[in-house]
Amino acid sequence: MTGSRLDERNAQEAPAVLEWIDEGIARITFTRGDSHNTVTFDFLDMVGRLLREVSARKARVLILTGSGRTFCGGAQITYFTDPQSPLYRNARAIRDDYVVAILNVFSKVRDASCVTIASINGFALGGGCELALSCDFRLMADHTRMGLTETRIGALAAAGGVQLLARVVGRAKALEIALLGDQLSAKEALAAGLATSLHPADQLASATEAFARRFLVCSPISIAETKRALYRCETVGGQEADQIALDAVASAAAGTEWWEGMAAFTEKRNPSFRAGD
Incomplete structure (x- = not known):
């Protein structure tokens, strides 16, 4: 709107x-x-x-x-x-x-x-x-x-x-x-x-x-997962922080925006990100 x-x-x-x-x-x-x-x-x-x-x-x-x-x-x-x-x-x-x-x-x-x-x-x-x-x-x-x-x-x-x-x-x-x-x-x-x-x-x-x-x-999913991981990692360290980051990668890669971003990069165009995709 x-x-x-x-x-x-x-x-x-x-x-x-x-x-x-x-x-x-x-x-x-x-x-x-x-x-x-x-x-x-x-x-x-x-x-x-x-x-x-x-x-x-x-x-x-x-x-x-x-x-x-x-x-x-x-x-x-x-x-x-x-x-x-x-x-x-x-x-x-x-x-x-x-x-x-x-x-x-x-x-x-x-x-x-x-x-x-x-x-x-x-x-x-x-x-x-x-x-x-x-x-x-x-x-x-x-x-x-x-x-x-x-x-x-x-x-x-x-x-x-x-x-x-x-x-x-x-x-x-x-x-x-x-x-x-x-x-x-x-x-x-x-x-x-x-x-x-x-x-x-x-x-x-x-x-x-x-x-x-x-x-x-920017990708809404990437923003959401990055925010969540950054805030969670503030209170932990070492392997626990690594696991939080890995879980965020898995969540982002499971969505369509990861693949739209990769395709757009390869095709030399701007990605199309929409909340809820």
């Missing part, structure tokens, strides 16, 4: 909307910028549903972005401060009902077979930074900031921060970022390896789309 088509859900009511900006490229936009796109339960429910739709329609690239001045502002703090909230002074509910729900959604981003890109238009703090860490790539507006700020308010970055940050920036830098709770400038995020690239705010969307289109020349 070519061209821009917003999901029919009313953006004024929904915390997120799905848009197909090109064939194979989906974009989920968080629409409550006026309230900092915080991670509410209805935010999680909607994003989870949209992720299932993206998977069902076999997107090849997924872009996540925000609105207003915020990419995603992290946890809904009133859940912890409102005496009427079921999470108020309830450690078990905070862990089992809220953080687990966040992990369930963010892990769908992390485990997606397609390429995932965080297009960070504004602040990505706390849970917002964790959502960005769940993506394969993080393109960032050069005026904004990101960071795991939980230690500044007595909390913990358990929705992906402590699990993923060291894999992205290394343990020493991860400790510095997570323990100090600083808000990193875009330049600092790039220097730390947290951001993939920086762009002027008015060019971020087009730069993200251009980056996304670069993956359309």
Whole structure:
């Protein structure tokens, strides 16, 4: 499907909307910028549903972005401060009902077979930074900031921060970022390896789309198997890592795209890869 088509859900009511900006490229936009796109339960429910739709329609690239001045502002703090909230002074509910729900959604981003890109238009703090860490790539507006700020308010970055940050920036830098709770400038995020690239705010969307289109020349099966193997090999070594790579080769070679790629190379033409082939 070519061209821009917003999901029919009313953006004024929904915390997120799905848009197909090109064939194979989906974009989920968080629409409550006026309230900092915080991670509410209805935010999680909607994003989870949209992720299932993206998977069902076999997107090849997924872009996540925000609105207003915020990419995603992290946890809904009133859940912890409102005496009427079921999470108020309830450690078990905070862990089992809220953080687990966040992990369930963010892990769908992390485990997606397609390429995932965080297009960070504004602040990505706390849970917002964790959502960005769940993506394969993080393109960032050069005026904004990101960071795991939980230690500044007595909390913990358990929705992906402590699990993923060291894999992205290394343990020493991860400790510095997570323990100090600083808000990193875009330049600092790039220097730390947290951001993939920086762009002027008015060019971020087009730069993200251009980056996304670069993956359309690649085999969806090869991308899916390569991603899965890379992430699995982060936690193992030696023969176990070799076996993961061998299993990925077997999966890729069992699909039609391997043979289409080989034929195209031999025939000196561009291969034709389509998700779902």
